[in-house]
Amino acid sequence: MSSEANNLVRVMSPGGSAVGDRELSEREATALYETMVLARTFDEKAISLHRQGRIGTYAPMRGQEAAQVGAAAALADSDYLFPTYRDHAMYVQRGIDLREVLLHLLGDGNYIDREDPDGLTTFPITIPIATQLPHATGIGMAAKLKGDDVASLVSFGDGATSEGDFHEGLNFAGVFQTPTVFFCQNNGYAISVPRERQTASATIAQKANAYGFDGVRVDGNDVFAVHEVVSEALEKAKNGGGPTLIEAVTYRRGAHTTTDDPTKYRDEDEAADWLQQDPLDRSRTYLEEEFGWGEEDDEAVQQWATEEVARAVKAAEEHTGFEPEEMFEHAYSEMPDHLRRQRRQLVDEPEVHH
Ligand SMILES: Cc1ncc(C[n+]2csc(CCOP(=O)(O)OP(=O)(O)O)c2C)c(N)n1
Ligand SMILES: [Mg+2]
Structure with missing residues (x-):
């Protein structure tokens, strides 16, 4: 069965820039773009800090900004987020101070608010693949039992769908109808393993069928489309409608980590094709066409992002309190x-x- 023939799988805006049923305001749309610029600026800086030996191994997210920012922006502050090692743009959108993110990369800390660990809703990254899925299901189950009006969103990659924890997390969520959104960033690769070698399923979204809930396939380079489908899934979860599996189709433009060389296993033409789908370029075009966004606007955002990142690097490197x-x-x-x-x-x- 092809993905298109599967009525549980919806393909949003292939190649386009749909904003969905609810129009985002100029302010909302601009804010998503600004956050993506900040995330990319951070990403570039982190790679150069690694090259200079100032931070440890880093997993770049270039190309995946729309998926990460669009999904995290749909969350309420009280909703739980379980990210992976590549989801720094989610932290940016969640308002975690970039200094904290850098401290983690410097080997000190894990973004947990030391003043208020009990108020934790943005969890530390997980490096063991897929272990965060049962956590997100469990916390969703707890919220349901307590009657809290919250949902959990767990982010993971295409490679994570081969893990037992993926099955356990989704199976339990389906049986107990937990308010959990499973957000898969299908970025084409698990290190060097292409998506076609990861699963024989035509899509990742259709795996939701086996667990008895909806799967949605979304253009992961369209920040507005991602925001729309994740918002819908969260609303459904909070209204007792149970879990959703979302497959955001995107591409990891950079290396797996700063210690990987993708030229060993990846075709350059493929990366060039995906460059045409750059999430920042696409949303900037939208802002230009819809709201008359101009070059000066863009320069101002870039300058703000550069200053923000420089401030965070300085603050992180001045920190000496590691215990x-x-x-x-x-x-x-x-x-x-x-x-x-x-x-x-x-x-x-x-x-x-x-
Ligand atoms: C349980 C476990 N097995 C293997 C690894 C080694 N490993 C690190 S990243 C990775 C690939 C994950 O790919 P994917 O889920 O697609 O996420 P992406 O890196 O593409 O964001 C693997 C196998 C690990 N971290 N944890
Ligand atoms: Mg992947």
């Missing part, structure tokens, strides 16, 4: 004995353990 024993915090409400012991050893004998 190694903090790695034991935030995992348990009551720290288990074995961790208490390890923490004490680290504090008492730093010369042995640091």
Whole structure:
């Protein structure tokens, strides 16, 4: 069965720039674009900081800004977000200080608000693939039992759909109708493995059929379309309609991480084709046509983004407060004995353990 023949799979705006049923205001549309510019500026800076040896390995998101910003912008502050190691644009949209994101890349911290860890709604990144899916289902289940008017959104890649945790997360969500949005960024690759080698399914969205809920396939380089379908899925989840699987079709323009070389396994023409679908170019064209957006507007946004990123880098590099024993915090409400012991050893004998 092809994706188009599957009536649970809806293809939004292939190649176009649909805004969906509800028109976004000029302010809303511009804000999405501005956030994408900030995210890309951060991405470029992070790559050069890695090249200079100032941060550790970094996973670039160039090309995926629309998917990440569009999805995160649809969330209410009280909704839960479970991102991956590539989702820095989601953090940007969520209003997490870029200094905090950089501190993590410097080896200090995990974006958890130290003042208010109990108020956590934006979770730290997960590097083990797909482990965050059952978490998002579980927290959705808890919200449902408590009667809270919130949903959870979990982001993951095409490669994550081959993991057992993907099945467990979606199966449980379908059976218990949890208010969870499964947001897959199909960026064409899992490191060097192309999407065609990942699954024999025609689409990722159609996998939702097997779990008894809706799958939606959306143009992941159209920030407005992504925002629209994620908003609909969140609304449905909060109204008791259960989970949705969204496949945002996009492309990882850069390397898997700063330690990867995609020229070893990827065709240059393919990347050139996707360049025509650049999410920033597309939404800028929309702003130009709809709202008379001009070159000066764009320069002002770029300047703001450059300054914001420079401020964050300076603040992060000035930070000297790293306490190694903090790695034991935030995992348990009551720290288990074995961790208490390890923490004490680290504090008492730093010369042995640091
Ligand atoms: C459980 C687990 N297995 C393997 C890895 C190694 N690994 C890191 S990234 C990655 C590919 C993931 O691809 P995808 O889900 O498509 O996400 P993308 O990197 O494209 O954003 C793999 C296999 C891992 N981190 N965790
Ligand atoms: Mg991928």
